[in-house]
Amino acid sequence: MSPSLTCTSLSFAWPDGTAVFDGLDAAFGPGRTGLVGVNGSGKSTLLKLIAGELAPADGAVRVAGEIGYLPQNVTLDTALRVDEALGVAARRAALHAIEAGNAAEEHFETLGDDWDVEERALAALGELGLGHLGLDRSVGEVSGGESVLLRLAALLLVRPDVLLLDEPTNNLDLYARRRLYSAVAAWPGVLVVVSHDRELLDLVDQIADLRAGEITWYGGNYSAYEEAVAVEQEAAGRMVRVAEADFRKQKRELADAQVKLARRKRYGQKMWDSKREPKIVMGARKRAAQESAGKHRIMHEEKLAEARERLDEAVEAVRDDDEIRVDLPYTAVPPGRGVLTLRDLELAYGARVQGTLELHGPERVALVGRNGAGKSTLLRTIAGELTPVAGEAAAHVPLRFLPQRLDVLDGELTVAENVARFAPGAANNRIRARLARFLFRGARADQRAATLSGGERFRAALAALMLAEPAPQLLLLDEPTNNLDMASVRQLTTALESYEGALVVAGHDLPFLSSLGITRWLLMEGRELRETTPEALGKPV
Template identity: 75%
Template sequence: MTTSSHRGTPGPGITGTALTFAWPDGTTVFDELDLALGPGRTGLIGRNGGGKSTLLKLIAGELAPQGGTLRVSGEIGHLPQDVTLATGLRVDQALGIARTRAALHAIEAGDAREEHFTAVGDDWDVEERARATLDGLGLAGVGLDRTIGEVSGGEAVLLRLAALLLRRPDVLLLDEPTNNLDLAARHRLYAAMEAWHGVLVVVSHDRELLGRVDQIADLHDGDLRLYGGDLAAYEEAVATEQTAAARMVRVAEADVRRQKRELAEAHEKLAARKRYGGKMAASKREPKIVMNLRKRAAQESAGKYRILHERRLGAARERLAEAAEHVRDDARIRVDLPRTRVPPGRQVLSVRDAVLRCGARATFDVHGPERIALVGANGAGKSTLLRTVAGLLPPAAGDVRAHVPLRMLPQRLDVLDASLSVAANAAQFAPGAGDNRVRAQLARFLFRQARADQLVGTLSGGERFRATLAALLLAEPAPQLLLLDEPTNSLDLTSVAQLTAALESYEGALIVAGHDVPFLHSLGITRWLRLDGELREVAPVEPGEPAH
């Protein structure tokens, strides 16, 4: 029987025992999952589609488990991943203080009706608290009477967080809170998170954010394991575990081979005894009754010997299977892309006095296999610049000219046909390649055998990203300039590692727009460009460094 309680336990915390949850179509998400989370900052990580957002919704009471018990003590605040605010909503309404604020203003104007005092309660400093919270998140310029339509998408995310902070919940649940936030907004959110004193559970793939947590909760294959420390400590612990697990697999494999040899020897001994018994029977050197007794004893002895080794082999195989279960299947993309090579010094792109549709201006060149990071605040025009370079948008003025084949990976991942398979999509990008070659290349992007026949519309976010990247990199002609727009948004850590591995093999020029500084550094960026009304070259942005 399922029981779920959100009150009554002393001290803030989350406890779940044998949690079971499945979607209406029968897809199991959790089967007897246990968890216990107390005060402090917990980073919840795992593969895309592994159930992280579902677990937060269960904790928040937005979904009900079908089995087990779940208890959350204290008030809960939940910031989901994709909740949008109505553009006509006022900021004070979004913050949940509109009624209290209206009552406060009425009292200040001389209206002493009891309903106003009831609405205010003890919250006489609501406006001061609201402004202080907004100021702490870098939203000092956002007035309480403005509408959501007047603020940027990143500011809207921070407003939703501000609304939660004003409520002062005991348990704060954040689902990918840095998605679509620029560098400045990300650092404001980091600061708010570090100042949090209750229970905080944050789902994220943002390495900088996960470097600020107290523990990592790893949701892997339906189990939740806790690792003390931040992401770096977690990765070190997992690497140690995996080294030990791989060693245990090698030992178990060696044992299986030894048991197979001994079993084969047992069969050979049994056959030898049968041959010897046959010779003795043919020679009739002993009485028949004696020979039968010897034969029966030999058969029983050999049978017991064979059964013993069969059991030992079975046990060795079980140990091997158990050892293999502890080795993670976080496969890496391994692909060679020699046709993308660009010689050093070759002119790849020239942008002259370009005026973008958003009003920003840009002049720059790209030569050889340069790797360029494009940074700047949300709304500065980074996506517009990439779309202009890709030829999807004409510049309002100036000249933009690519001198090599190029491809662009947009944020929305709308490049592929959702009604076609992965293989069919890739074949459209490389019409001259045969089916065998396309499938061989897709296998290197981890779409092996039947996986290549999956419809793109059925893929998870990380799989769809990988399929799109595969199609673009395998395209004919091979792209010698690749444009990536916020490529790590909504990707889990494994998918980000796979993307980095694929781009290690890319030998062309690369322009990446993004706010994920550790990821940008992992690509071996050679130049940093900032777009802020005008494009200019800047010093490398370091992890942990706020945007200026």
């Protein structure tokens, strides 16, 4: 039997009663599926239901074959050895015992036919660029990105029939991402991946778009999906315009009919009052006129209701993935003006910038490199959060820094109150008007930051920094696309299009960085910063 995954009449709600799925049906066959949708649509929840980490209120999940699951936030016991994290420690110990001359039956039972367990484990590590770890190292010695790859290596060893990946490229550097892409491209069974990584989603065979508790299927990769959705939305927009025109027409016809009926009623009353015809004749005419008027009015009201229904259906087909549109003229920096100077800079944890590096005007800089190379340390030093060991990091314009943790927000304050902290001189009406352009309209601006979804929290933090006073003319972003869905990534891109100052973005998502109009690429490698090109970064590792 070929591996497959089926969800039948799946229902699930959170303890507070918020429904996520109500009778969801979906089937995943062999091949790679990209599961996409806006933040909060239930992508991670669906993977947890399939993996058995959550129990549905109703319905069933049926899996033909063994299932493997890589969650979004990988946590490994730091006391474990690498072979224990890979799940091969017992077989490895049995193999060593047999090789040492211990022929106890339990060792042979434990090992089974897996005589090449060590070679397979080392090969799995090597396939993901973790060959340097070895099997006896402690998990506490590996980085966050290496933890993700280590968990994936354990799954590669098991070779489950169905593999679920939830945002697997979060916290992975460029080089680790290339390893993951290769593993995904070669996966032989059923694979379902939730990701905002466009490069990864362009490796899949089909897209499952989760929206309003239902899945719509699109053949091909993410680029093909975008093209298909663009065609759909163009047609949906035309249908809205046609439905709006029809709705206006039906309203006019109903109004005209009501005017005509009112005239007839006045004329009939005038004839009744003047008693120009016998009473019985006028009574019959009055009843006939009333019946005709009633039918006429009902017909037009039904036509109007049908037109309204068609308009509602047409509007519903148009996606509400709003874009951020905001003017930020005070962030502008003249092309020749010095923005940042780094001189003989030695950072905490060993990274450094030799000589002098200067940033001028509205340059847009991508800061790339392996995990642990020192990118975040450099940004925190520029922002003044860390003191350099030696040298100088001098900003010549107002700057703001958005760290990975988004801890610039106070969770107990509302979105509007958080923005007000950064712009204390701004009137409340002005703050709300500008927040509306960041898609926090009306009551949404009064939500506490702690209750926001990941994408909303990022948008609120970005709004707080970009609307700050004085306006930031140097903006530092550290891994801004982590945990954002594709709609939120688009919103971030459009917001940064309005930003007219200098920009430094640390990241590993090359398609996203390229979309920002990057003018300069800096690579932190071997603890040193140097100029590079996107072509050099795009080469397979």
